Every structure is written in structure tokens, then in C-alpha cells.
Amino acid sequence: MKADIRLMVTADGSHTAVNQVFDKPYHSIHGAYQESQRVYIELGLLPAFDIFPDTDLHIFEMGFGTGLNALLTAREAQIRQRRVFYSAVDAYPMAIDDARQLNYDAFFGTDYLPKLHESPWNEPVAVDTCLALTKYEGNLQDFHTTNRFHVIYFDAFAPTAQPELWEQDIFEKMARLLLPGGMLTTYCSRSYVQRNMRSAGLIVEKHSGPLHKRDVIRAVKMG
Template sequence: MTKIEIKLSKDGSHTLYVPALNEHYHSVNGAVNEAMHVFIQAGLKHVQTNQVNILEFGFGTGLNAFLSAVNSGEMEVHYCTLEKYPLDMETIKQLNYGALFDGQFKALFKKIHQVPWGRENALDSRFFLTKQQCDFTKYKPENKYHIIYFDAFAPDIQPKLWSSAVFQKAYNALLPGGVLTTYCAKGIVRRTMQDVGFKVERMPGPPGKREMLRAIKI
């Protein structure tokens, strides 16, 4: 089993560090701040609809799903997330995301990890979560999505997940006008997105990062 270490990022929220890859799951400048900036503000808050379908490439710690549920308001959300290597529950139990929120949200993070994989689960009357254990490159989307959260490990670590084939799959999964958001701002990633048909915006990045990318299906 790959060794994983729990680290405290600068905003007081946890991230995970994989020594074998020399890679963190989130920004060391703030895991929650990064997720809020890249996926909630640039993705969830950007889409104006009463019902939203979200596809996530990289479930990881479940932070993006958790923050989407916390910030979904009156929207009905159908959230499908993909992860080839789910974390073990002992690691999950040590993460502090749930403790950062009060009331109904405090137990929500735990519930996200307790519901079964491979089928849709109602977290409440408006948020529906499907967790799929699979390889991004082999996944065949069954629905059309308004938003894709692209949160794979960095291109230098997992280059095949940032390939033209994967971005073509993402493009095909989106509805017209749908958006893909990612923390990555590398030129080669932007050009690959453009090559498959996306209109790509450079946007200000989260704390500690100058830029991020948002791609729109036109």
C-alpha cells in the first residue's frame, strides 16, 4: 500500500502527501481555499440552473463533493465522482473537513464516505452522490453534465490523465455551454483542451498560484 501522510495546509484544513510521488492532494497554501476557488466559485457558482449534473475526475479525499453539498443551496445536484484508488477509512477518519463546519454539515463529510460505491445515494433531498471506482481513461459517461471538476494529480505525475483522449471524453460528456474547471494552468494542458474544441479561459488562481483554467464547451 502506498504510504500517505496527513498534512495541515495554511488555511487550517488537511491535505494528504504521497512521498513516493512527492505530491500533495491539495495546495499546501490551503486545501479548502483552493477547492472553493477552483471548483465551487469557478464551477458550481458559475452555472445558473436549478438542477446541475457534476462529474468529478478524482474523488480523492471527498473534499470537492463535500464543499459542493455545503454550497449547493436550493439547487438539485447529481454528483458523479470517479476514483481508481479510494482512500482507506482510517485515513478518512483523520481528516478535519467535517470539524470545520457546524450543524448539519459536521456529519456530512462522514456520510459522503460511508455511502456505498457503484450506485446513486441521496445525501439529502437535493444532493445525490454516485461514487465510481474506475480508471478515467476507461469511463464511459452515461449522462450529460453541466460541470466537470478535473482534479487529477498534476500532469508531471500522471500525464496520461491529461491527454487529448481524456479531454475529448470530458468534452463529449458536457452539455453545450458546460464548463470544466481545474487548478492546472500549464500551457500544454490549455492547448490540449483547445485542440479538442474547448474555449479555454485563464483565470486568477487560488492563494499561492497565479492562474487556473476554465474550459467551456462551445
């Protein structure tokens, strides 16, 4: 089922999309780029490059959305010449015609967006020499894989829109998907979400957030 969306420009000049059904934006209206960069790249991808220096990275994203997190990951992997295998699940993917209107390639001087959004679902695709992408269309609850991941970008819509994705059983599933030392990062720092993560066996860290967001979360799976 394709998402019913409208695009908007956020405060840092980068696009986000607003899901018309949930009436929620995919990214912070205060800056889509600066939020994704802080939560998923600075707190997830970059530390993983250092913690796991001698292996290809495996990343899982809950909520492919606009593709911004994947684009930033591809850009950073190319800069560092590190191989990344990127998997994402999305129950409401954007229509290709909507995705073509996003300004990310112009914003960053890249050419990733067509490859990210026009690649087929449920099969691996080489986006470039450093990023292999596999997108799965469906619910997180129904997603199954034997793969394990160094980083999970947990980018579901807010608990007010998708409360079922912030419960303990979901984080237990995420913990099973993580390798020892692996990290889950998310923008949501609500107290009950932190409790659910801890109950799932994850070590919860609070970190300073992007503009207009005091705290964000990194949860670590110990060995």
C-alpha cells in the same frame, strides 16, 4: 486499490492528504479549502447555478480524493436549495479509516464526511436532500456513462505524476461528457494542457487563482 496516504494540515487550517506513491498532495499546501473554493466552487458550481437556473445540476469529478470538493458542493447546494447529482471516479480511493481523520466537518461545521466516504461505490446514494452521489472506483480511461454534465471538476494529480490524464484524448472525452455551455475547471494552467483542451474543442479561459497560484483554468463547451 486503496491510496497510501498521510494527512497534513495546510496553511488555511484545512487538511489535505499526500499520496505516498506519487508523493503529491491532493490539494494546495497553501490552503486546501481556499484552493477548492476558488477553482471548483467559484469558477464552476456557482456560475452553473446561474447559467442553468431551471434544472438540477449534474457534476462530474475526476479524482474524488479527500471528498473536499463534494463536501463544498453539498454545502453550497443546501444553502441554495438546488438539487445536484454528483458523480466521481477515483482509481485510488482513500481508506475509510484515513478519511475519518480528515478535519473538514469540524472545519466547516458540517456532518458530510462519513456519508461521502462510507457510502458504497458504484451505486447512487442520497447524501442529503440536495446531493445525490455516485462514486466509481477505477480509471478515468475506463469510465463510461450516458450521462452528460453541467460541470466537470478536473482534479487529477499533477502532470508530473499522471501525465496520461492531461493529454488531448482525455479532454476530448471530457468534452463529450459536457452539455452545451458546460464547464471544466482545473488548477493546472500549463501551456500544453491549455493547447490540449483547445484541440479538444473547448474554449479556454484563464482566471486568477487562489493564494500562491497565479492562473487557473475554466474550459467551456460551446453549443
